[in-house]
Amino acid sequence: MEKTIKIQARDTSNSKSIWSSSLAFILMALASILTMFPLFWLFSSSLKDISEIFVNPPIWVPSTLHWENFRELFVERKFGIITWNSFLLSTTSTLVALIFCGLAGFAFAKYRFKGKKFLFVLVLASLMIPHEATMVPLFAMYKNLNLIDNIWGVILPDLANAFGIFFMRQYCMSLPDEMMEAARIDGCTEFKLFRRIVLPNLRSGFAGLGIILFVKQWNNFLWPSVILRSQENMTLSVALKALEDSNNTPYHLIMAGSVISVVPLLIIVLIFQKQLIAGMIEGAVKG
């Protein structure tokens, strides 16, 4: 009886809702065009001459593609080293943060130790301290430590990541205790246990967190713009803002620079989109 009702319900809704489903499809397509459009405009403007940027009627696709915008960035504006800085910064901070968060998450998930509950509450509480509120004292500290205009100054504070610990703890919970016990009985040391069992078994967790941290660090702007000063130390976001000029802002170069900062990330995210989306949702909902 129940089964027939279900089939019936599905049938009618199928035949009846052709109109509403095509309407829904059009709505989604329209929304997607609107969200993709600024990116299209970014790419199109990056290949324009400065004189073609603000014109009426607008130029959708420039008739001559001005690839020299990119050449100028790399040859005269040091975008080679700037891109490398972004890459180095994001990779290093992501890898180290993954190890630290993985270790701590594993400890909170799978060990019993004195003060565990209290320390974990402390981790959660630390989520409440916004980076922005610590900028002034950190800046003062950095002056003494000679970390101003130093890429390590960007990396260091972000290695302490409460969100990452929480995230990895969720994943480590799923490891069966028996597997670890068996390894211990076979004479495996605790650190080997982490390397040989936790790391390979939680690949998807590490990939998810890794891609989130990488994206975040690649696009990081406020703190790097406070401490990075000289062109050869800048990251892409900071360098884009630095191209601005009160008299004559070279928007064609800013657009080309934006393409340089957007494309690598687009490629990475398209490859790892499943991990990114799953990770962001998991992190938000459970964190």
Added chain:
Amino acid sequence: MKTPKWNKQLLFAPYLYISPYFILFFFFSLYPILYSFYISLTDWNGSGEKHIIGFDNYVQLFGDKTFWLSLWNSSLIFLMYVPLMLFLGLIFASILNSNWMVGKGFFRMALFVPNFVSVVAVSFVFILLLNTQDGLVNSILRSIGLIDNPIPWLESPWWARISVAIMVLYRWLGYNMLLLLTGLQNISKDLYEAAYVDGATKIKSFFYITIPLVKKMLLFCTVLSTIGTFSLFTEPFILTQGGPLNSTMTPVLMLYTESFQNFNFGYASSIAVCFFILMMVISLLQMRIFDDKE
């Protein structure tokens, strides 16, 4: 433990594993935030001597129109985009949650893309698009006859706030849609079928099944957006520099201007402390919401 041989390692390993985090936390979060409290009680300008001046900075801050305006601006921007974002997010999520929809993966990604693309890059594109005289948006609106005079998107206080709100909506709609989509996926399909059998229309089941069951998720998105709106920095910084007439000034932008442009470190720290307290209150609220869910 069953295997006493390992006791020693089992005892030390966890402390060793969590120590990097706590060391870094101490140096880069806890100590700075406490130091922030201290600086906020001084007249420090970043290089000279610090003189303790008590709560003068706070007295000045509470009398500072710009500070109250920054909170007011954030609230206005919040009201401009959050209801729209949740409404659209829920509609898009419902569409992506139905089994007849085609191209779900593509649409999900297309709407989510703005969230991970560099906000600096996107802000500059919006400057081009929203330029009053020759921006694409105004020329399209004019050519289809919707407006006669160009809209001063970034040059009048109200339009500037709307522009910031549009950009925030652009960046966060897809993300909130995904959160709501996970909420929807937890609702059993049987509920809808039962409602259909009982004669409920689609719109009715949307209001009587979908909305009540994702209420918690909507609330959660609202809290996240509250935190996000008060912390807004890059969008107003690049689009409008907080102007015109401070109409897009936000607490974090004010903190940045006072500290790293005007070098009033003491005064800026009093903003930082107030901002920290505000964020703490919102986060505690968020924890409350999630506590009674479990």
